[in-house]
Amino acid sequence: MSTEARLELGPSSLTDALYESIRKRIVNGEIPQGEKLTEVRLATEYNVARPTAKAALERLTALGLLRRTAHKTAVVPVLDQAEIRDLFFSRITIEKAAVSALAATGEVPPEAARAQVAIEYAARDRMFENQVEADISFHTALVAAVGSRRLARMHELIIGEVQLTMGQYQAHRKAAPTTVAKEHAAILTAIEAGDPAAAAEHLAYHLEQAQGRLLSTLPAGD
Amino acid sequence: MSTEARLELGPSSLTDALYESIRKRIVNGEIPQGEKLTEVRLATEYNVARPTAKAALERLTALGLLRRTAHKTAVVPVLDQAEIRDLFFSRITIEKAAVSALAATGEVPPEAARAQVAIEYAARDRMFENQVEADISFHTALVAAVGSRRLARMHELIIGEVQLTMGQYQAHRKAAPTTVAKEHAAILTAIEAGDPAAAAEHLAYHLEQAQGRLLSTLPAGD
DNA sequence: CGTGCATTCTTGTCTAACAATCTTCGGACA
DNA sequence: TGTCCGAAGATTGTTAGACAAGAATGCACG
Numbered sequence: 428m429s430t431e432a433r434l435e436l437g438p439s440s441l442t443d444a445l446y447e448s449i450r451k452r453i454v455n456g457e458i459p460q461g462e463k464l465t466e467v468r469l470a471t472e473y474n475v476a477r478p479t480a481k482a483a484l485e486r487l488t489a490l491g492l493l494r495r496t497a498h499k500t501a502v503v504p505v506l507d508q509a510e511i512r513d514l515f516f517s518r519i520t521i522e523k524a525a526v527s528a529l530a531a532t533g534e535v536p537p538e539a540a541r542a543q544v545a546i547e548y549a550a551r552d553r554m555f556e557n558q559v560e561a562d563i564s565f566h567t568a569l570v571a572a573v574g575s576r577r578l579a580r581m582h583e584l585i586i587g588e589v590q591l592t593m594g595q596y597q598a599h600r601k602a603a604p605t606t607v608a609k610e611h612a613a614i615l616t617a618i619e620a621g622d623p624a625a626a627a628e629h630l631a632y633h634l635e636q637a638q639g640r641l642l643s644t645l646p647a648g649d
Numbered sequence: 650m651s652t653e654a655r656l657e658l659g660p661s662s663l664t665d666a667l668y669e670s671i672r673k674r675i676v677n678g679e680i681p682q683g684e685k686l687t688e689v690r691l692a693t694e695y696n697v698a699r700p701t702a703k704a705a706l707e708r709l710t711a712l713g714l715l716r717r718t719a720h721k722t723a724v725v726p727v728l729d730q731a732e733i734r735d736l737f738f739s740r741i742t743i744e745k746a747a748v749s750a751l752a753a754t755g756e757v758p759p760e761a762a763r764a765q766v767a768i769e770y771a772a773r774d775r776m777f778e779n780q781v782e783a784d785i786s787f788h789t790a791l792v793a794a795v796g797s798r799r800l801a802r803m804h805e806l807i808i809g810e811v812q813l814t815m816g817q818y819q820a821h822r823k824a825a826p827t828t829v830a831k832e833h834a835a836i837l838t839a840i841e842a843g844d845p846a847a848a849a850e851h852l853a854y855h856l857e858q859a860q861g862r863l864l865s866t867l868p869a870g871d
Numbered sequence: 872c873g874t875g876c877a878t879t880c881t882t883g884t885c886t887a888a889c890a891a892t893c894t895t896c897g898g899a900c901a
Numbered sequence: 902t903g904t905c906c907g908a909a910g911a912t913t914g915t916t917a918g919a920c921a922a923g924a925a926t927g928c929a930c931g
Contacts, residue, residue, distance in 0.1 A: 440719065441884070465912065476885045478700060489711065497662060498892045498913050517799035520746040577713075577739035581803040663915070687881065698916045720882050720923045
């Protein structure tokens with residue numbers, strides 16, 4: 428429904444700000460795979476109390492950006508082949524439903540169109556970081572445009588891990604930069620044409636390609 | 650994959666126990682719609698510290714069993730018609746993917762079969778509470794059997810709200826008790842036959858029926 | 872009767888501390 | 902020398918108490 432995000436003003440809560448900061452550092456690869464994040468370390472680094480750091484860690488754990496079991500310190504996960512397959516299976520499930528629903532209305536979400544333009548620019552200028560960010564924006568915009576709060580929440584639950592792996596393996600560098608843009612365009616065209624089946628098809632193809640690129644960069648294909 | 654839950658012994662963490670207890674009280678309707686849950690109230694009721702109560706509230710909020718905005722008291726939500734539609738749209742998306750995947754292997758998860766038997770017993774004996782619980786178990790077992798951790802997590806994210814509304818509106822009472830059992834049986838049969846399309850079809854029909862029952866009990870169809 | 876202010880309730884965050892658990896390192900013994 | 906066990910250190914789980922900030926309610930005043 429409303430693709431406008433209601434005048435985004437910075438996180439009001441301290442926990443929110445902390446959470447956002449750590450999140451960005453993880454998905455950008457500043458905090459590498461396998462890195463341990465203790466509560467006290469974050470608390471001292473950011474000059475906040477330990478409970479605040481704890482809350483941020485818990486939220487990141489819920490999104491899959493950290494792994495943690497009772498009494499053990501949180502670490503940035505390394506996704507193996509099986510987990511990447513699982514991740515993309517789930518992702519395809521959600522996004523297929525999203526583009527099908529969008530195609531049923533025949534309306535291309537403006538936010539997705541904007542992200543598409545951003546990707547083309549980033550591809551042309553070889554700005555990898557921006558390209559990843561715009562790619563995530565594109566897919567998130569598609570899901571958000573459906574107007575289903577719960578679908579969007581489920582998507583949130585997995586898109587963080589997608590971004591994490593994309594940053595870690597830098598899979599997009601393997602793709603001809605324009606390939607992604609073309610695949611995205613095909614999806615938007617199908618939505619505009621009001622063809623749910625075609626939209627789902629194009630989306631599945633696109634994500635399978637992306638998954639293939641990720642898997643092929645995996646250090647050891649065990 | 651493994652439908653055995655590794656000898657479930659009560660929650661080890663205090664927060665877990667508190668969370669589980671409140672969760673049950675909410676979905677069973679002991680804590681009614683619109684009820685306000687303050688942190689101090691829970692803390693005193695259960696004799697725990699406020700941060701512990703706070704953590705439990707946050708987890709329940711993440712599952713949609715409570716609504717809460719900054720500085721405001723958490724309340725048990727009342728889902729309106731639009732939200733129930735949204736909920737079932739999301740639910741159908743996930744469970745369709747699950748039964749399709751199961752049908753591709755042709756294996757009926759034993760846990761789901763057990764739940765199915767439990768439903769039949771509960772229907773015969775008119776034990777409403779058990780019927781709801783077994784119904785949730787049935788659907789959860791289907792999703793869990795796929796073996797996708799992320800699909801299961803997404804399902805968790807919405808199934809709580811389903812249970813909440815089922816308890817609140819007691820929609821199952823409107824159904825001939827055996828109807829649900831029959832619809833479930835059709836799904837299992839399609840899975841066993843290895844027919845993904847049929848399984849998805851039967852599942853969608855079943856959930857649309859359930860949604861219709863819920864909507865028809867809504868006080869005012871505004 | 873409506874509006875604005877003050878009180879009160881609730882949550883957000885912090886400091887300090889103790890308990891429970893995990894990890895790791897060092898020493899004793901075979 | 903190698904292995905196993907125990908103890909110390911590190912980390913998380915939980916609590917208590919406190920203060921500040923935001924939200925809601927009721928009352929007084931225009």
